[in-house]
Amino acid sequence: KQEVTQIPAALSVPEGENLVLNCSFTDSAIYNLQWFRQDPGKGLTSLLLIQSSQREQTSGRLNASLDKSSGRSTLYIAASQPGDSATYLCAAPASGTYKYIFGTGTRLKVLA
Amino acid sequence: DAGVTQSPTHLIKTRGQQVTLRCSPKSGHDTVSWYQQALGQGPQFIFQYYEEEERQRGNFPDRFSGHQFPNYSSELNVNALLLGDSALYLCASSLVGTGMSGPSPLHFGNGTRLTVT
Numbered sequence: 001k002q003e004v005t006q007i008p009a010a011l012s013v014p015e016g017e018n019l020v021l022n023c024s025f026t027d028s029a030i031y032n033l034q035w036f037r038q039d040p041g042k043g044l045t046s047l048l049l050i051q052s053s054q055r056e057q058t059s060g061r062l063n064a065s066l067d068k069s070s071g072r073s074t075l076y077i078a079a080s081q082p083g084d085s086a087t088y089l090c091a092a093p094a095s096g097t098y099k100y101i102f103g104t105g106t107r108l109k110v111l112a
Numbered sequence: 113d114a115g116v117t118q119s120p121t122h123l124i125k126t127r128g129q130q131v132t133l134r135c136s137p138k139s140g141h142d143t144v145s146w147y148q149q150a151l152g153q154g155p156q157f158i159f160q161y162y163e164e165e166e167r168q169r170g171n172f173p174d175r176f177s178g179h180q181f182p183n184y185s186s187e188l189n190v191n192a193l194l195l196g197d198s199a200l201y202l203c204a205s206s207l208v209g210t211g212m213s214g215p216s217p218l219h220f221g222n223g224t225r226l227t228v229t
Contacts, residue, residue, distance in 0.1 A: 004154070034217060043118075043202055043222040044155070089154055091218070098168045098215045099145070102154030 002027040002094040006103035013080055014111050021075040021106045023090035028068045035064050035075050036089045038105070044089065048075070080110045114139055116205050116221035124227045125193050133188040133224045137205030143167075144186040145218065146178060147202040155202055161186050162208055190226075198228045 003026045013019055025033070032051050036044040048057045048064040050073065056065045063076040073090055087107045091100040117136045125131050137144050143162045147155035157170035161180035180186045184205075190197055204218040 031215070032217065036220070041200075041225065043116075044204075044218075044220040046217065046219060049217045091154075093215045098143075098160050099157035099170060100215060100218060101157075102147075104152070104154045 002030075002092055002101045004090060004092050004101050004103040006088075006090060006106050008106060009104065010107040010109075012109045012111065015080060015082060017080050017110075018076070018078050019080055019108075021077070021088050021108070023073040023075070023092075023103055025071050025073070025092040025101075027092075027095050028071050029095050030068065030092050032093065033064075033066055033073050034091045034100070035062075035073075036091065038087045038089060040087075047088075077108075080108075082110045082112045084108060085110050116203055116219055118201075118203050118221035118224050120224060121222070122225045122227075124229060126229055127193055127195060129193050130189065130191045131193060131226060133190075133201050133203075133226070134185070135188070135203030135205075135221060136185045137203075138219045141205035141207055141219070142184050143206045143208050143216070144180060144184065145204045145206070146186070146188045147204065148172070149200040149202055149223070151199075158188070193228045195228050198226060200225050 005024045035047045050057045050066040061078040087105040089105040091102045145160040146158040149155040159169040160167045164180045175191045177189045200223045202223045203221045206216040
């Protein structure tokens with residue numbers, strides 16, 4: 001059974017700092033893993049998708065890595081800005097199904 | 113290119129009532145999934161529709177039902193509303209995935225905030 005955990009639950013950093021958000025999953029037989037951003041009261045915006053055959057994906061200041069053997073993914077945000085303040089969620093598929101299992105998210109606050 | 117659209121944005125209902133939420137998928141997508149997100153939690157899978165049929169269902173009671181239309185749009189119906197049904201309901205569209213390639217990446221709408229009083 002797939003379980004997804006995100007640590008830390010909340011993070012507050014000064015503007016300009018580089019930071020890492022962590023995502024752990026229990027079933028390593030995944031086809032892909034997605035990172036999302038959610039602003040308060042809004043839907044989810046897809047940030048990065050990593051296929052199981054990949055180790056990293058980059059988009060602008062964001063870099064996501066995937067290590068299936070250890071059941072971990074990290075989202076690296078470079079030179080953080082106040083506009084990056086949001087909740088970041090990771091989601092991994094449940095084996096043999098069409099559904100994604102989500103973590104509870106990391107609530108990020110970047111202070112100006 | 114229109115993304116996923118959901119209506120209404122907000123809804124207030126009384127216990128015992130019924131509600132219908134609507135979703136139009138991203139252009140080119142043929143699969144719609146519904147998720148429930150309680151405050152401070154990650155989204156929970158309700159069900160997925162493909163080719164107008166429920167393809168997979170999560171751990172939700174039969175009070176939750178859905179429908180997919182020939183144009184791929186979808187509805188989520190909840191009967192006999194309970195206070196605990198208050199949540200953000202998210203619709204996600206994707207291209208059909210297969211057992212060999214797994215589920216396809218999800219694209220979400222902005223959700224419908226349902227409040228049950």
